[in-house]
Amino acid sequence: MPPPPGVNFLLRAFLRLSLPVAGIYGLSHIVEKLRLGVRVPSAVVIGACFAINPLLLALKGAWTAYIQRREARGMGAVPIPVVRGEKRWPGNFDLLLFLMDAFEHGYPAEPFWEIAERVGHFFNLKILGQDQLFTTEPEHIKQVLATEFNNFEKGEEFNKSTISVLGTGVFNSDGDLWKFHRSMTRPFFSRDRISHFQLFERHADSAIGLMKQRICEGYALDVQDVFSRFTLDSASEFLFGACVDSLKSTELGLAYPHDAPAQLHSTKANSVSSADKAPARFSEAFSKAQKAISLRLRLGDNWPLWELFEDKTRGEMETVDAYLQPILQQALAKKGDIKKTAEDKDEIAEDETLLDHLATLTDDRKLLKDELLNIMIAGRDTTAATLTFAVYCLSENPGVLSRLREEILGKVGSARPPSYDDIKEMKFLRAVINETLRLYPVVPFNVRTSIKCTTFPSPIPGGRPFYVPARTNVAYSVFMTHRRKDLWGPDALEFDPDRFIDERLHKYLTPNPFIFVPFNAGPRICLGQQFAYNEVSFMLVRLLQSFSTIQLDTKSQPPDTRPPESWKNVGGRQAIERIFPKSHLSLYSHGGLWVRMEEASNEVETA
Known part of the structure; x- marks a missing residue:
């Protein structure tokens, strides 16, 4: 070892x-x-x-x-403003400790808003002598992701921090290796593949069945847990052809609220068999491993000092590997001696999964595992997060929920599953999803490393550009960019899906598309973007066909995961937040999202 x-x-x-x-x-x-x-x-x-x-x-x-x-x-450039910690400790170590505490206990990007107000939306944290650039400027994000794509990479530091979890998969690779991964997976995300709604229907029906069962018991339910299982089952079947069945396991029932009778918690815990625990163990271990590497990224290249006695990802990845190895073995055995040539590598059989497809291209088991885990993060965690925050926003905006139900019932009816064309025509549904992604983007922070020195334009017209040194980390936050009032208007902090439909769309987003990049942009734009839109849309349609109201139940939330009282004095959305958003690689609701719902009556189908 x-x-x-x-x-x-x-x-x-x-x-x-x-x-x-x-x-x-x-x-x-x-x-x-x-x-x-x-x-x-x-x-x-x-x-x-x-x-x-x-x-x-x-x-x-x-x-x-x-x-x-x-x-x-x-280059005619000026240096980037350097942020100093209040205590002026050497190496900005006090600032590092402050940021670490804020990451663990604060609201996403909370300390950066105050810094941005003082020095602007582009600054240098310079921790322990290492430049750590941070930006929320759309033009800078555009340059990093698109116009100067070849000068920005994930980089060696990112690779060292994440390789124990992501391996050499598509999210953790650069150059020719990234192009290789991209070329392997791209054919699998054609319209024919991402529009297999029968897969969504099976798992959505199972998820809604669990929800109805819990509602009938009279308890609130954690929809984040349900959506995580729904997307885990959908992603595992789509990717592996081997569904983990985390929804159908009768023993692996939904958690009860923290204040439910003790016997309900103990009965559930004692009834779970070893086999039924496997999906939950896989999911929990994968989440903990992602949290560990996200902490590494925030610590910079000195992160090993926080792991002096153990690799925080090793035990978790052993659990993940134990779950995946039989699936990989089955796929390699299944392919036999069949090999795809360069001419037919883009041809995919009707019943072929992504794992089957990859297994015909390589025998490297580690490469297969790495690629599947990378796609799993994109296909499972991010979609679950979008569904979770969409339901949260709908619960806080009953007028929007009612209007969305009207569109769904008018287009699809109260019982029929939606088709690809149905979803394509539901403009308000798409606006609700986009507004959710604007306020709660699934990847709130990201980072690239410059290869050569360059400059970023000044946000002030006529201002001198900023100098960006070579081999320097540039972190960017779409979470903050999506919430800037100077980019989205004075109502930027409000949940209002109509901004993606009315005149504000042409006033703000159309002339400046890089103010909205929930799926990244440029050559590395998310291949599964349309798959995610389809899956989220399908689930929301089925959910609102089944339930007419959604109410947040904060009393069912574990007390230590509720927003602190001090948030009410901060301002902005943080002051009105009724859940605790946190992030590892992706955004999630700390402690779950506990709601009560009213089952819909049998409305007359109008579609």
Whole structure:
């Protein structure tokens, strides 16, 4: 078993710091051996040994700063504003601790709003001597994702932080390897493949059955849990051809509210068999592993110091691997000796899953697992998050919910499953989903690394551009960009789907499309975008055919996962939030989303 990341980090640091010290010590001995008439006092040698590494670090910093200033002048650019921690600790360590605490206990992007108000929407956190650029400017995001795509990559630091979970999959690769992964999966996301609504129907019916059962018991239910199972079952069948059946397992029933009678919790826990626990273990382990790597990304390249005694992802990924290995083995055995040539690699049989397709292209089991997990994150977690926050927004806006039901019942009726054409024609449904993605984008933060030095345009007309050094992390937040009033209008913090239909669409979004990038943009735009829209749309239609009202039940929410009272004094959406949004790689509602719903009466079908 390899040592924990922190041990390797400290060993490398020790060797790096020991070499200059050894050089000083050796040089003093050489001077004495040569008998040059110079005797170096021991105190001087010891002092030099202690001073050499700080001196070299200072010299390196000074040299780097000189080179960057010279490059910036040559480009006619200005340096990016550097944010300092309030306590002015060396290396901005106080700022790092503040940001870490805010990430764990605060509202998404909470500390960055205050910084943006002081210095603007583009700044340098510069933690532990490492430049950490942060932007919410649409033009910068456009440059990173599209116009200067070849100069920005995931980068070595991102790879080291996430490789234990994502491997070398499409989300964690660059250059030719990324193109290889992209080419393997692209054919599987054609319209014919993403419009197989029979798959959605089976799992949506199971999900709604569970919801009705819980409503009949008189308890609130956690719809985030239901949607996570729905998307897990849909994604596993779509990707593997082997549904995990997390919805159909009768033993693996839905959780009860925290204040439900104790015997309900104990009965559920004691009745689950080992086989039925497997999907839940897989899902929980996968979520914990994602949380661990998201923390690494926020810590920068010093993250191993937080994992001195254990790799926080190892145990979780062992659980994930144990679940996937039989599925991979079955797929490799199934393919036999069939191989696809370059000419027919884009041809996919009707009953062929993505795993079947990939297995005909490679025998590399690790590559297969990595690619499936990458697509699983995109196909499961992000769709579950969109459904969760859509229901939250509908519960807080009954007028929108009523209007959406009218469109659904008028177009599809109260019982018939929607078709691809039905969903395509429901403009308000699409607007509701887009508005949900605007306020609660599933990937609220992302990062790229510059390859060569470049410049970002100033948001001030006529202002000098900002200098971006080579090999520098550039984090961007669509969460913040989507909520900026100067980009979306004075009502930017309100949930109003009509902004994607009325004149505001042409006033704000049409002339500046990079203010709305929930699925990324440019060459790395999400391949599963339309699959996600179809799946979310289908589930929302079936949900509102089955239930006429949705009400948030905050009393059923575990007390330690409710929004703190202090949020009410902050302002913005944070002040009115009734749930606790948090994120690992994707956004989720901390502690679930507990609601009560009223089952719909048998309305007359009008479609």
